[in-house]
Amino acid sequence: MKVFPFISTLCRQNKYFIIGLCLGMFTGLILAPILENDCLFNESRESYTSDHLSRSRSLSSDSETKGDEYEPRVNLAAKPKAAQKKPQLLNRPRYYSTELGIREKLFVGVLSSQYDVSAHGVALNKTIAHLVDKVMFFIDAPGPRKLNISMPGGIVGFTDTKKILKPFHMLKYITDNYLDEFDFYFLIKDTTYVKARQLYEMVQGISVSEDVHAGSGKRNEYTSFCSLDAGLLLSNSVIHKVMSSLDWCVKNAFSYSDDDNLGRCILHATAISCQESIQGYALTSYTLDRTFNMEDDIQRLARDSRFDSALTLYPVQEPNILFQLHAYFCKVGLVHKEQAITTLHNSLVNMSELTPGGRNSVTWPVGSPSGNVPTNRFDVLRWDYFTDTEIYLHSDFSNVKKLDGADKTDIQYVMNASIKQMEAEWGEHLQYRHLINGYRRFDPSRGMDYRLDLAFRDTTTGQEVHKRVEVCKPLGRVEVVPMPYVTENVRVNLVLPVEAEYKHEALKFMENYARICMEKQDKTFLMLVLLYDPSLPGKGTKDDIFLSVKEMALTLSDRYKKDGSKIAWVSIKIPSSYEFPSDPLLEFVVADLVVRKFSPESLILTCQSNMDLRQDYLNRVRMNTILGWQVFSPIPFSEYHPDIVYRSTSTRSKELDIDKTYGHYDTGEFSHIAFHAHDYTTARKQIEDMIPIVRNDRDIHSLITMKYDNQSTSPSSLYGMFISSGSLHILRAVEPGLRLHYRERNCQHLNIQCAEARAFNLGSKSQLAQLILDYVASHSPASSA
Template sequence: MKTFPFISTLCRQNKYFLIGLCLGFFFSFILSPIFENGCLVNENGEGYTNDHLSRSRSLSSDSNLLGDEYEPRINFAGKPNKARKTPALLNRPRYYSTELGIREKLFVGVLSSQYDVSTRGAALNKTIAHLVDKVMFFIDAPGHQKLNISMPGGIVGFTDTRRTLKVFHMLKYITDNFLDEFDFYFLVKDATYIKARELYEMVQGISVSEDVHAGSGRRDEHTSFCSLDAGLLLSSSVMHKVMLSLDWCVKNAFSDSYDDNLGRCILHATDMSCQESVQGYALTSYSLDRSFNMEEDIERLTKDYKFHSALTLYPVQEPNVLFQLHAYFCKVGLVHNKQDITSLRNSLVNMSEMTPGRRSGVTWPIGIPSGTVPINRFDVLRWDYFTDTEVYLNSDFSNVKKLDGADKKDIQYVVNASIKQVEAGWGEHLQYHHLINGYRRFDPSRGMDYRLDLAFRDTRTGQEVHKRVEVCKPLGRVEVVPMPYVTENVRVNLILQVEAESKLEAMKFMENYARICMEKRDKTFLMLVLLYDPSLPGKGTKDDIFLSVKELALTLSDRYKKDGSKIAWVSIKIPSPNELANDPLLEFVVADLVIRKFSPESLILMCQSNMDLRQDYLNRVSFL
């Protein structure tokens, strides 16, 4: 009874809420079927089911059905979309030195003329080209006449013959082609002798972090321009600045002197005057008299310190004088090297007194390692016994072998040098008779050692005297260069030029080729180029001069026919061999005729009949 009054009170307080809730339920039950029928009936009175997996909701439904305006459609046109911006490919340079910015050390540019480049220019090129990184000659070329000379470095001709602009044409060419390839540039005239070895050693000690504008040969104390006759050394940074000021230099070139025009240009570009020394190195020069004679003046100049310390000497008008100067300074350099070697040897002997072994620890020759000490009997190096004509037990598979080729020349050289040494040490009364015994051993850590027993005849008594001589041919500067083996199966085409005088060597080469390549089924091909002399029996005759060579080629081809190996030949008739005996153009002519028989992508190796063919060598060729 108490509950009912409480409920009635609660209903009175919330009567509006309860009325609204009841009306909401009422209208929802009445209006819901009306709205649902209106959505499922189209204008034609056709009804649809309320199934979510019906045809109207299926991706494979008929596209002609009407009524469902929101049916999803997939557009496959132009998809997937391509990237709006194609990523740039990284083109890496061919050489790692280009990517790392490693440059060569010294470029030498020589100002010459079309009349002097074949005389003084050729002489200068022969004396310095093998000692510096690159040499180029710059000349006037007013016409289309070709020079009857070629140089490894190159000759550049300028059609503009104005004297005031010639040096700027040289600078323009260098900055356009070699600006980032060298650390230093040495500019000079062709009437100058250059001590290229000392110049190269000097630039190796100069830092490239500073601007270098150095030279010598100033006309007076007041000028700041160095002489181009004495040579001008510029760093790469200075050449960069000069390149940016070339237009100003050309407009302000009003002097006929190369020294003034070039010096003014560099001074404007770098605000640096020419210096005679840089970082402790002096670029000195020596001015020779116009009437300089090597035979008459050399005795006087040998006592002149400036003459020996100069890096350049000028003017040198005649090519033979330039060669004489080069020969003289080479002899002086050899004497200094021998003195340095003797001094080092004496210092090593003197220092040995302070070592535990004292004098017994000094090796022979002095400064050369004593050799490998074998750990066990398997590491003992073998001595090969030889005579004048044969070598015994030179390998594990032969007892005796006839001395020929490089081995014979090597032993003859060692024996002759030993004879001269014995005659110089014991007097001329000893006359060489014959070689009794000879032994040789190769030590990878030391070099080649020889022990010779030589028989001499004493001309005073008539008795036979025996002398034992020990000779060492030490290895030079050894550098182990790791080379990867080839992984591509590329065919190597070998071309061998065969003349009538070298057919025996060619047959030995073919036998060696069969053993090295054909037996191991390597992808190689050998083509013989038979050079016929018109005065000798030609091909197709019974007395064919190359008949034995052809028969051996056919025999080896038939033997290894199953492996796909073959030796072919091509015959070429040449003019008189006396005319082409020492002509290097013959090899180019032969190569031009034979290469046409190969495809452009073929790998071709030009061979000689006396070369020693090795498998490792062919691997290197394929790798390249």
């Protein structure tokens, strides 16, 4: 009974504690499930991370304890596997300019027709082709009409004869073939004269980073289109934009005017109207009257400043007016150049007089020519980099070379002179430290150029100062070399060997000789050397093989007897045992028997019957052949085989044009040589022991027995004889006035020299390759079927 009162008293005294305990227990029972879920989520995440890390860290130890459960295994089956995508190889272009995006400057496209291109087109090509990078003519060619002309730039014919679409055909061809090769494109018609030199200088000053759509000849001030007759100048970026809009341009070419159609096309593609001036340059034009005459109107137009400053002049009705305008503006440009030279000379004189030291104080030589300006990427001169001890890329076969010898002495001399000049100019507070960079370049037109980056120490501030110095070492002092006096009033004695096989060529040669030399009373004399083959009818018989040649020579001599012109001949009988006519020693036979018929001062020129005789060639022979001093050996332009060159065309020009398609300069041809009789006699006596002198027909037998004995030491031609003599200067150079038509070569007894000459004169490599491909294609089984 005493226990219960004690419990009741204890509860009454701790009632607040009991109530709190009950509330706590009750709250815990309610919130326990919620808190348990949250804690389980966090605990699982932490346990996963820690368990993952512990497993990765204890992989090696676990593998040891648990056997090979976690031991790595290498599967070598079908390994290694090929890459699904092979890496692409980097094919670098052939030229640096292609990789760097360097383009030529100016392309000129000319709209013409198949009837006008041979007149206006040829005249325009001859006045501008040598002053711009590329010229092409675009014509309509609906039929297979052949153009008997040759232009270096090229002619493109379109079968579509719609006149309004021709400008778009031209743009399409340009975008397909020359899109990334030029910075600017100038489009004109063939009735427009262009000052090409002024145009080229203009585009060199215009930035290619800006879209250029420029021209002149607008009909009024409200139109946005320029005249195609006056010329349109488009930049490369504009051509790129026009390329994607050509289809739209063709569909919207509804005007009869090329100016409107082409202008609308460019405006649609670029949203740029035609500008008459661009970046400070004005594209001006001058409209000529339909009745313009050069002789009557030039004095009046010369006083018009618009005529003198115009970039283009149009329309030009006659092709000869293009040449007259070109000659006039060339003369005006020459006068301006002479005035500029005079002004520059006066300024240099004044500068030297005002300088305290006088003329000797002028650092840059007054007479030194300017540096080389390359016309294309092939003419760029190379700069060689060097340091104090080494020179890099000195040649095509070495990367680096030790600087020694003459190169080291020369560079040290240039550096010492540059340092001395810098110290004298900037004072003694500059002290030379070292060479940073050095470059040198040899310019054949003036000498050796240097660019030096020198490091100096400024003694006042203690800082390092860099200076760039440009130095030029001229080739040498200009000297006047004494030369004998030569005039063009010297008689040229032509010696023409005639073989029976080529007597028809000799007849044609005499006709040209009479027209070019005998009619104009030129101081020349023709000596025919008739080479008789013992197997053919000889001289003195009624069936003389050269009877027609002799009769024509007598006829021409009688016709021009009053003018003092004459054609003579000398007959030589070749022995039957001689290799006729392929033996090279035949030149000595002819020369020995002919030279004795002339005086020692006579100028003798050996020639062939298949050559085109030209007056300018004879004048150069007179100027380049000097008695006792010089022999002239021209390199002729030889024609390729006609069946190979002209097989794609049915016409062959009577006059051989100098073009790589038709022939080449034959450096192995030595038959044409000019000398004086006295010089020949002197040089001939020096080799008389190796090659006996021929004084008559019977002496020819002696050459047969001796030519094999001294084959390795004796000269094989007149050119070789003059070379071995060493007493005369030999002028050997290409001669555009000497052109040889193709002649079949009869090479006997395995004459290697003759066989090589015959092979090289068949055609170019591309022509022969195409001939082989055509032959293979025509004889293939597919073509036979």
